[in-house]
Amino acid sequence: MLNTLREPESETIHLGFKELYLSAFKWMLLSRTVEDKVAALWHAGKIAGGCYLGKGQEAVSVAVGIMLRPGDIFAPLIRDQAGRLAFGEPLFDILRTYLGKKTGPMRGRDGNVHRGRPKERIYPMVSHLGAATSLITGALMARRMRGETGFVGATSIGDGGSSTGSFHEGLNLAAVERVPLVMTVTNNRYAYSTPNSRQFACHDLVDRAIGYGVEGYSMDGTDLKECLEIASHAVDRARSGFGVQMIVASCVRLSGHAEHDDGFYMDKALLDSPIGRDCLSVAQAHVVEQGWADEVMVREWRQQAKAQVEDTLQQVQREPAPDPAEEDWHSLASAHLIDPEYAE
Amino acid sequence: MSITYLEAIREAQARALRENPNVYIYGQDIGAYGGAFKATKNLAKEFPGRVLDSPISEDAMVGSAIGASLEGMRPIVEMQFADFSANGFNQIVNHAGAYFYRSGVSLPITIRLPNGGNPGAGPFHSQSLESLYAHFPGLIIMTPATVDDAYNLLLEAIALDDPVLYCEHKYLYNRVKAERLPEEVSFSAGKALCRRPGKDLTLVTYAAALYDALAAATELEKEGIDIEVIDLRTVKPLDTPTILQSVARTGHLLAVSEGWPWGGINAEVIARVASKGFHLLDSPPERLNCRDTPIPFHPDLWLAHKPSAASIVKKVRQMLEW
Numbered sequence: 001m002l003n004t005l006r007e008p009e010s011e012t013i014h015l016g017f018k019e020l021y022l023s024a025f026k027w028m029l030l031s032r033t034v035e036d037k038v039a040a041l042w043h044a045g046k047i048a049g050g051c052y053l054g055k056g057q058e059a060v061s062v063a064v065g066i067m068l069r070p071g072d073i074f075a076p077l078i079r080d081q082a083g084r085l086a087f088g089e090p091l092f093d094i095l096r097t098y099l100g101k102k103t104g105p106m107r108g109r110d111g112n113v114h115r116g117r118p119k120e121r122i123y124p125m126v127s128h129l130g131a132a133t134s135l136i137t138g139a140l141m142a143r144r145m146r147g148e149t150g151f152v153g154a155t156s157i158g159d160g161g162s163s164t165g166s167f168h169e170g171l172n173l174a175a176v177e178r179v180p181l182v183m184t185v186t187n188n189r190y191a192y193s194t195p196n197s198r199q200f201a202c203h204d205l206v207d208r209a210i211g212y213g214v215e216g217y218s219m220d221g222t223d224l225k226e227c228l229e230i231a232s233h234a235v236d237r238a239r240s241g242f243g244v245q246m247i248v249a250s251c252v253r254l255s256g257h258a259e260h261d262d263g264f265y266m267d268k269a270l271l272d273s274p275i276g277r278d279c280l281s282v283a284q285a286h287v288v289e290q291g292w293a294d295e296v297m298v299r300e301w302r303q304q305a306k307a308q309v310e311d312t313l314q315q316v317q318r319e320p321a322p323d324p325a326e327e328d329w330h331s332l333a334s335a336h337l338i339d340p341e342y343a344e
Numbered sequence: 345m346s347i348t349y350l351e352a353i354r355e356a357q358a359r360a361l362r363e364n365p366n367v368y369i370y371g372q373d374i375g376a377y378g379g380a381f382k383a384t385k386n387l388a389k390e391f392p393g394r395v396l397d398s399p400i401s402e403d404a405m406v407g408s409a410i411g412a413s414l415e416g417m418r419p420i421v422e423m424q425f426a427d428f429s430a431n432g433f434n435q436i437v438n439h440a441g442a443y444f445y446r447s448g449v450s451l452p453i454t455i456r457l458p459n460g461g462n463p464g465a466g467p468f469h470s471q472s473l474e475s476l477y478a479h480f481p482g483l484i485i486m487t488p489a490t491v492d493d494a495y496n497l498l499l500e501a502i503a504l505d506d507p508v509l510y511c512e513h514k515y516l517y518n519r520v521k522a523e524r525l526p527e528e529v530s531f532s533a534g535k536a537l538c539r540r541p542g543k544d545l546t547l548v549t550y551a552a553a554l555y556d557a558l559a560a561a562t563e564l565e566k567e568g569i570d571i572e573v574i575d576l577r578t579v580k581p582l583d584t585p586t587i588l589q590s591v592a593r594t595g596h597l598l599a600v601s602e603g604w605p606w607g608g609i610n611a612e613v614i615a616r617v618a619s620k621g622f623h624l625l626d627s628p629p630e631r632l633n634c635r636d637t638p639i640p641f642h643p644d645l646w647l648a649h650k651p652s653a654a655s656i657v658k659k660v661r662q663m664l665e666w
Contacts, residue, residue: 105447106446106447107448109445109446110446114446116447117447118414118443118447118449119449123414124446124447126438126439126442128434128438128439131403131407131434131435131438131439132407133404133407134401134403134404134405134406134407134408134410134411134435135407135408135410135411135414135439136411137404137407137408137411138407138408138409138410138411138412138413138419139411139412139414139415140411141408141411141412142411142412142415142416142417143415145368145393145394145412145417146415165403165431166403166404166407166434166435169399169401169402169403169404169407170401170403170404170407172399172401172404173398173399173401173404173408176399330445331441331442331444331445331481331482332444332450332482332484332506333444333450333505333506334484334504334505334506336534337484337504337506337533337534337581338581339534339580339581339582339584340584341582341584341616
């Protein structure tokens, strides 16, 4: 498995569908495995702050992440672990950030899912939903101003985040500028505890695409095959100059909002419905059914993912925490403009 | 031949566009129309594709500038009025302001805020928001009062690698003039200037209130009171040494700002002098702000709402009688 940012000539660009599917499935396995580990660490009291899982949304996330190439831009949201890995975020980043390690990309200054590598074009999210939409749009405008072509940007939002003004302003701007943005709206039925019925009044969020003047798609977020097909199409369309692509995925969040929340308010009937399926189990069944691997092989992949997570975690646990006495308590790059009042 | 404060802002932008291909300007009605105040007049024609009209989306305007700066651009965002930056507040303080500390990557963004009051402008086209943004880390706040500062500080804002809130005072746009632009560009962010030396009392101020302070000093001179006037020019970082040196000479401090009183630049100036220069003071430090109400529409109410030369004179007399 790749554990570093991908080199420009990524193999996944040239994969056939079977190889693409298997690659995506393995990222999903790794994503689920590392998040299960993080959840266990959280329940054991080893992690400060919240713990937010992408359980049940791996298919949606990986489908977009795996279609992106180096040089593309990805602004992931809270349930995008699978997409992060597929785009090239090192496995170290999630563990170092959750554990607040100084070695991590956020150096203990921000935690959990609020992490990224701007220089590698993985944007660290802020908690204010929808705010990344215009960031990625501006970055795509800048690339175009410089005469670059052939790149795309991708970001995600949920049913709840789609209600923010920031999301609306950002998507409208992206549509006006006709930038190559792929916006994935994952309707997982609950924004924290708030159901769709208290979140929006339109029949289906994909109906908003026409209002924004962008191309819209619905997809079953529990079916990796459909996710890969639609994400591939949407990313290609964006890359080829057809402007903003809005994908609305249906699934159910298979956890609470965060690990402190057991999701008691969730409608059990939803979980028993087709969109309540676990995308990872669906993908595994598909792999076996197609004869691409047998149960033994899948179990071996699972073990490999586990071993990779354990090895990474063991190394990360030995790494230093940030030292408050050594911390650089400054928030400006212009060192000469740091107020001496705050230097003490 | 003379040049106004507003023209200096336009000229600084033209120069930045000319000298750096990564500079572009983004805002409402700034293209063919040249901006609500004409601060970008003819720039769209002169620099095709680099002076762009935005939708009425302050959040997305700032957000897009953050994204563009991550790609190496140096965006200038024009808010039509400082007041409307409230709709871009989250992107300014939580995204832009926090970015460098969180990620180690700096964002060279200049956000121009047409700031401060004008007669008849009313509650939502008159606000002075420098204190609000100064409260948040990771932002530099400039408040030029002269043609030279308007020009130099704007060029410096664009050159700096951090997000800058450049608060240009609307009242000064066409009222403040100079013979010509500065011959040489000089960078002096974070440095206050003594605009009038004096020995009896220090007035610390900035932006349009500088002219009320200078008028008050001229008036008080007739009574034999010699006022020193310090222009902050950049309110964050705040030039504490220059303020303390002045108070050491005069023993009295009056801070004057058009902003609201609670918290704010005046409060910060007084807190620093009280903390670092308590022994220098011969009277309690005082401040004059606008009143703690929304900014009124009627010109007579507006004049009575904010500090004026007359209110400064009155306050100084009270202080020196203490």
